[in-house]
Amino acid sequence: MSQTFLPDAPDGPDSPTAPAPAGPSLRQPRLPRWAPLGLAAVSAALGAGIGALGGLDSRVQWGLIAALLYIVLTLVLAGAVEGGRQARDRLATSLVWVSFLVAVIPLASLIWETIARGVKVLDGYFLTHSMNGVITLEPGGGIYHALIGTLEQVGLATVIAAPIGLLTAIYLVEYGTGKLAKAVTFFVDVMTGIPSIVAGLFVLSFWIIILDFGYSGFAGAMALSILMMPIVVRSTEEMLKLVPNELREASLALGVPKWKTILKVVLPTAIGGITTGIMLAVARIAGESAPVLLLVFGSAQINGNPFEGAQSSLPYYIYEQWANGNEPSYDRAWAAALVLIAFVMILNLVARGIARWKAPKH
Incomplete structure (x- = not known):
């Protein structure tokens, strides 16, 4: 019985035994985990500096400048490192966080101001007495x-x-x-x-x-x-x-x-x-x-x-x-x-x- 021998396949690019060509990596570079906190700190420092140099007395204006800088820096840095799609994602996340802080800070400030001013006279006497017979110009009375x-x-x-x-x-x-x-x-x-x-x-x-x-x-x-x-x-x-x-x-x-x-x-x-x-x-x-x-x-x-x-x-x-x-x-x-x-x-x-x-x- 005769045997037929086939020639060895060449080791070319189309050969199944040839190594796959090196292509571009599917993993995109990412910003480190501490990048948002670092950008927030840099934005806060820049906002305070710009507000002080510009003669702005209101800390609210400083905060708004810092928030705007944070959004811009996040967009620019993410676009340069991670690409356009991830930059848009980080932009949306930054807008959500800034909006959350803009809503929470006035509420926290209101509660803090109320507590700081309200504890002056808030005690057991205040809760168990009325204003009957109390002169409004003098301390005393209750609710x-x-x-x-x-x-x-x-x-x-x-x-x-x-x-x-x-x-x-x-x-x-x-x-x-x-x-x-x-x-x-x-x-x-x-x-x-x-x-x-x-x-x-x-x-x-x-x-x-x-x-x-x-x-x-x-x-x-x-x-x-x-x-x-x-x-x-x-x-x-x-x-x-x-x-x-x-x-x-x-x-x-x-x-x-x-x-x-x-x-x-x-x-x-x-x-x-x-x-x-x-x-x-x-x-x-x-x-x-x-x-x-x-x-x-x-x-x-x-x-x-x-x-x-x-x-x-x-x-x-x-x-x-x-x-x-x-x-x-x-x-x-x-x-x-x-x-x-x-x-x-x-x-x-x-x-x-x-x-x-x-x-x-x-």
């Missing part, structure tokens, strides 16, 4: 009467707005079809943008001028409930939409009526988000001052009855003390502002805690 007024007014507004907003949201999600649902949705959207002073004027004209009921904490609570209602409707509506339809269909397939399905299946599933929305709405109205100025009318004495007589609140107390125009009143106003910020912060923390507690367990 006990205003704190009671705020708690009662916000509580009454929640009792009014939360059930109405909840039932409205249930109607829109579970039953709402046709022109009525569209009309309700339209008016909820309109109410979301109503200024607080307009809500106060409405209650003033109807409750006090037409019906002649007089100034009271309840009148302020009605105006606050008008502002709170659309927030509750919108937040509850979104939470109800997140409930899977499979849960509704499974309940209905077992012969459970629709109203009981909503009560026993839909609402318990969305209760965490609904409660969070209500708490955030409460935090939203706690600092409103315009309706209180028009309807509650303020009082230096403790009035525990929100349905009769003038009553104070924390926003009104802050306005009243600042309008006095003297140093002791300014200190009391800053301390009351600090208490109001703490109150709103506690409500937000409670809302987050409820959301985590009631979140679905996987």
